[in-house]
Amino acid sequence: MRLRRSLLYVPGNMPGMLQNIPVFEADVVMVDLEDAVPLQEKDAARLLARNFLRSYTDRNKEMFVRINGLDTPYALDDLREILPALPDGIRLPKADNPEVVERLDTLLTEHEEHLGLEIGHFKIIPSIESAEGVLNCVQTAVSSPRLVALAFGAEDFTASMEIDRTKTGEELFSARTQIVWAAKAAGLQVIDTIFPDVNDMEALRTETALIKRLGFTGKSLVNPRQIEIIHEVFRPSAKEIEHALEVMDAIKRAREMGTGVISLKGRMVDAPVVTRAARVLKTAIAFGMIDFDLTDEVIHGEK
């Protein structure tokens, strides 16, 4: 499982920030050519981002590039400059319907053929950021094998809804839920929107805890100072890990007794409980918190 808890936007037109990309501990950096870059700097940002990606060969994180929308005059130039510098994938804004993703998929395939890369090399994370996008996201989630996650963009979403975004986010609840369902059904990760107030760490923590409970696996962010809190929230607690290990131990004993269900401290342990415990352990392993050999047989039992 590739961790994508924190997806940091870095403006493509700011060399001082680009050069610090290697030091920040985000799981993914998304170099932004879209909203953070004013129109008169689109070409400069493209070149800076390309040059940075070329020089950043010893990569310690996934590199995505947010291109301009496919409905703008910039997107094709973005792809032409950026793809030869080999980002891991593209963050696609305004993925209002599956056709937009399919079109990007075709463009990426053409570039891959031209560059002599394996087809499917470049991944896609589409941004669902309008009412139309939310309604269509079930289809969008299955529109291309390149998809690794669905992402939610609340700033554009609230604009399209003609509503204000609040810190507590009640207005986003339904859209978030729909996107999580679509992603889970398609077997994708799911990335929540940015939290814009970079000085309110407690509200960031509250929002991240909320979206984790809803099922999101990561969050986009605009400032490196937000990384640590997001990682803290997504990190399983020592208590959760301990419980998960107890569950694994209990189910092992159950299977040895020839049953698939057993009681642990007065609560039933069966297959879905084991699956949830396995998810906690997978995350803990990915975080480097425990050393545990979690095979399919451990989770599901021997056939």
Place this chain on the structure above:
Amino acid sequence: MAKNSLGREIPAQWRGRTLDPYVDPWNKKPEVLRATRPLVRRHPSDSKLLPSLRAALEKCELRDGMNISTHHHLRNGDLLLNLLVKEMDAMGLKDMGIASSSIHDVHAEIIPYIRKGVITRIETGVNGLIAQMVSKGELKCDIIVRSHGGRARSLVTGEVEVDAAFIAAPCCDVTGNMNGVHGPSACGSLGYAYTDARYAKKVVAVTDNLVRYPAAPISISQSDVDYVVQIESLGDPSKIVSTTTRVTRDPAGLLIAKYASEVIHASGLLRDGFSFQTGAGGTSLAVADNVRRLMAENKVKGSFGCGGITGYFVDMLEEGYFETLFDVQCFDTRAVDSMRRNPCHREISADLYASPFNRGCVANMLDCVILGATEVDVDFNVNVNTESSGYLLHNTGGHCDVAAGAKLAIVVAPSMRGRLPVVRDSVTTVTTPGETVDVIVTERGICVSAKHADLVAELKRRNLPVKDIRQFHEEITRVTGKPRPVEFEDEVVALVEYRDGSIIDVVRKVHE
């Protein structure tokens, strides 16, 4: 011309002084008795009060070629030194030396008097324009950069004779009892002025807040003071202490601070009795913030915090993380306020703080200190005096003193500033020798001195980015490119004294 042990070319003599090239941090020993000052007798009816600075300068019988001193607790709000220099000019004095504890930007006002020959020597480190102009050869003035401990030493040994010390006293009575915690120009500690009060030939208290006898508390006492002068204002209070000192918000600075605090934790020094010093810069404060959190998590009760003191350290004292603060200089209003009301917030002299030549300074008792740098090099030498431009721009402060004293000296710096790498083959100027520096922390990696193999192993175990400093230097220069070296002329415009008085480096005129 000889090379010192760090390979720096040191002239045999400079301005008539025979120079002693630096050898190592420990072995130079004092070979003199303490300096002294004449005893005097005061009749009970004598008055020390004089009507003006001019009268005081005359009473001190200053002649051409003598030295005066002031302290720098008023920092960029100080008006006193500028007033004194103007008076000395009006008196027709020439070839005077300034042996103050530091020179700041505000003192650029004395530049015309340096040009006129009123001032020809500065026996201390200089911040800002004067030093830059001297580096360029635009101003003739001999500068000897000394650390806080080194300056105290030079007065105590008599290497520097202060003929008249003018001590700005935010609260003072007619006999010269004074403190820094009351009055419109309150600056807190008077730590740098203690040595002047004990060793200057004449001591003048200058105050804008003359109170009824006795001024209390007494930091510097009437038994050391010759004259008292009241003037309208000592300085601009808004520039004396900052109202706020703040933790950085720069993500790279925060990352540096996080790594630095991890290094402290990994070193094993963070246990009951822990002692700590850090500066007032945003990154240093972020380290303090992290250290406080680590102390809370690990239930560690420290012994003392030291150095220039900020509100952050005051909080740590009041919350029980430290039992005592040793304060040689207050950096913000909260520190001044704390010193006024909390007996565990102790004012200490620069001599007690950091002098290498006494019977033991506080710096020797430090577990850990966080220090800054304009440049570091692959031998762990640190520069804080010049910048990569070659210009002398900063005083040393206590840098080399506490690096030598503390068990763990951690230098924090960004790996690059603008387009320039901070990690160099060789620093432009050595302020603090690599022998006394243990760890260099940047946002891209942690470099540990070869003498700490255990620490390296522990940091690696914690998955921290430990890097060999030479490889790290290459890594950074791959990003920045290798800067073209600054060209210098032969002329030496400033000496950089190590704390023991040997010459660790010189500053040469920049070839423009």
